[in-house]
Amino acid sequence: MHAIILSVGDELVLGQTVDTNSAWLSQQLAAVGCDTFAHITVGDDQQMIQRAIARSAWRCDVLLVTGGIGPTEDDLTRQALAAVMGVELELNQQWLAELDQFFKNRGRVMPERNRIQAMIPRGAKLIFNTAGTAAGIEALLSLPQEGGRESCRVFIMPGVPKEMKIMFERDVLPFIKQSGGGACILSKTLHTFGLGESAVAEKLGDLMKRDRNPLVGTTVAGGIVSLRVNSRFSSREQTQSELDRAVKSCYDVLGDLIYGENDRSLAEVINEWLKLKNETVTIAESCTGGLLAKMLTDVPGSSDIFQTGFVTYSNDAKYNRLGVSTEMINIYGAVSEPVVEAMSKNALRLAKADYALAVSGVAGPGGGSATKPVGMACIALAWKDGVTLRTFNFPGDREMVRDRAAKMALSMLRYHLLKKPMPF
């Protein structure tokens, strides 16, 4: 079974509102084995809506439309559907009575313009809205018998996410489940940090072949390369077991590169791990200027593993707060392994923490030189028995360099906890 999702609204094509309905609907459809072919968004223009409905109907079994069924002049979805069906709009007395009651309950008289909300194309079915005045519409569009499809089922729902979701779950989903018969789709997302997308893909090799099922794809956001594994079979059992098998294959290939699944962040992983071990971490930040502490404390309950941190942006601060000798800074420069080593060791001691991460780098845009270009960052991890030092060259602008440096510091701690060398 195949669906297309059509969103209607000037605020969407003007970019004033981000369309979240389509993603939500796609998720719901995928969960019951219905494929979404495409999302289409058009403005409040009857011709555009009509064309989008007519063209989409040829290409899918079910067309889900949201928006354009309010009471105002720019709500034109019902008119567009009627035009595609070649029929008139007619009044639905039952919904008119409901609307009357809706306003009476609020001590008001129904404005005349709300009457249009009780009009639906002749031959279509009205769908009750339990959360607002915009009734939905269900219609079967018959298609001239040229291609394979004979008809397309159209559901029109409100654009307000809350009303749409209630209506979808109650009146649309049962139809799709019933007539689906198709496959069940289950997915899982695995996150990695440290290697680029192509390096991850290279490791995955054949696992990413486009004709496989489960299908493995990659996406990148904020330096995190994520693998989406989509499994699709006729039975739920097989879908799940094949998903598990494919996920296991990804772990077999990538191993510790995968730091978490679905919604997990690197900082959450660190938080959980340290909580389990009843240990704490402190930070000494120069170029990241508080970002690393912020990431660690983004996680609820982080007070168990993080008690204090040192944001030492200037050289004086590195000396005054952390006792890094001015001589050392003069000899090696603030962005150097000896300096982050001293920062991390002293922070560890002062904060009485189990681990200390120190970062000093050139975030840019200014401050770069031939030997220490923008993007270079030195990171140290100290613990009671030792210290690890690394120097990186991160790409991108100030925000990116700071973000990657902070994530790399978290990664260094993660691999230390794993008792494994960092593979990048």
Add this chain to the structure above:
Amino acid sequence: MHAIILSVGDELVLGQTVDTNSAWLSQQLAAVGCDTFAHITVGDDQQMIQRAIARSAWRCDVLLVTGGIGPTEDDLTRQALAAVMGVELELNQQWLAELDQFFKNRGRVMPERNRIQAMIPRGAKLIFNTAGTAAGIEALLSLPQEGGRESCRVFIMPGVPKEMKIMFERDVLPFIKQSGGGACILSKTLHTFGLGESAVAEKLGDLMKRDRNPLVGTTVAGGIVSLRVNSRFSSREQTQSELDRAVKSCYDVLGDLIYGENDRSLAEVINEWLKLKNETVTIAESCTGGLLAKMLTDVPGSSDIFQTGFVTYSNDAKYNRLGVSTEMINIYGAVSEPVVEAMSKNALRLAKADYALAVSGVAGPGGGSATKPVGMACIALAWKDGVTLRTFNFPGDREMVRDRAAKMALSMLRYHLLKKPMPF
């Protein structure tokens, strides 16, 4: 001028990722008088991408495509464009050299599969990507002379929002501005912090009427209520002078509530102001855990105004790092005005700064009580002659409470520099 925006990615049609690129692009287009006809989203399927490109080209002057130009097998946008153009992909030596260098700079050898990222359809133009390996593509699709349009300009950009935005602004927007024609649209955005959207709207009153030109609208993001003023007239002179007049009216009504225009952040305003006065600020953070320092150091050149900061998350840290007496914490609690007062005064002294901001609050989800509920935060601003103390109750979840508390601290400093009482 009319545009269609095409987004490519399985993660989008599966609903795993909400497409924010299309809304952002539409906003940018609207700002320069280019109408968006439709948004279309398809998965990583070459046939689907091809069809979407071919059909859209007939209906618009410019087609903006995002996504599907990564290095992996499921990145098929460049192949689809080549198929629509009826040409082969050919290697761009210049970008291949850039890619080689990109990996060399990271001490790695370019994986063989990244080579595809230097392939573009013959006759198309490569667009440099300064933030990643996915080069963009610009092509002119000639259309058989049946309808009115002779050609459609296609721009293919990365799906990663950050890379896309940089490329759009640098390489696509100039073309659209240049070939725009039609009415001139100029806009300005004014930012406020501290009052809610409806309170700001109430102050603006008739200025926000929907039939006005310039049109004033409000949006909210991260607690920042922004006014967008869109002026649209046939001549550039009139568009500009009417825009200036409307912006002045907004300032007349809102005054100091407006802290900046267009892309400015509160932290940038603080940075500039302190730089002018040759003064510095330090921070002592409990619940915000580094976020305030991060915001201040997000701004390039912040080392002039920020030298060090104290992230004191635990009570011990408040004592050990800042000398806040354990007795005081026991009596008043860590989230209290006396404690933030001591934090700010001691931080000021230790950091030898001109201003110190201290924040202690209940970020949640845990830790709230009847007298100190989640969302409560005490903020202190200390300077050499005094201290200001305030207690707030911020709405929302952990992320929101932390964000609002940090921004409120910056606001307190801003009003202090303005030598005015904070009006909220």
